[in-house]
Amino acid sequence: SMLPHVLIGLTADAELYQNQHLFDVSICNTTDKLLDEYQKLDPDIVFLDNNLPGELPTSDLIRQMAALHPDTPIIVSSDYAERTLHKQVQQYGARYLLTNPLSLRKVNMMIKKYLK
Numbered sequence: 001s002m003l004p005h006v007l008i009g010l011t012a013d014a015e016l017y018q019n020q021h022l023f024d025v026s027i028c029n030t031t032d033k034l035l036d037e038y039q040k041l042d043p044d045i046v047f048l049d050n051n052l053p054g055e056l057p058t059s060d061l062i063r064q065m066a067a068l069h070p071d072t073p074i075i076v077s078s079d080y081a082e083r084t085l086h087k088q089v090q091q092y093g094a095r096y097l098l099t100n101p102l103s104l105r106k107v108n109m110m111i112k113k114y115l116k
Helices: 014-018 031-041 058-068 083-092 104-114
Strands: 005-009 024-028 045-049 074-078 096-099
Touching: 005 014, 005 031, 005 104, 014 024, 014 104, 024 031, 031 045, 031 058, 045 058, 045 104, 058 074, 058 083, 074 104, 083 096, 096 104
Parallel strands: 005 024, 005 045, 045 074, 074 096
Antiparallel strands: none
């Protein structure tokens, strides 16, 4: 399809993203599953909660995804989007830090910003 493929790592509200027609979506609830899906799907953009559970720390997840596809935007969401964390996730290879909760509006905003 011509819709962007969006990969999202979160543990709640999955149905919010599945019941819409603006983009194709895959949702994973652990860091390990997210990395697997990322390697299989090569999505257009990735969103992940900074507190996503899993064996793999989110910092390593971001680094590995960024190394695999440096041009794919990675957007991190966190309970507190303070400047030090923003700098940190950008050093790992993420493009942007959003404040939780992630929402359809925020996802669409980032799609418009990064997928021209």
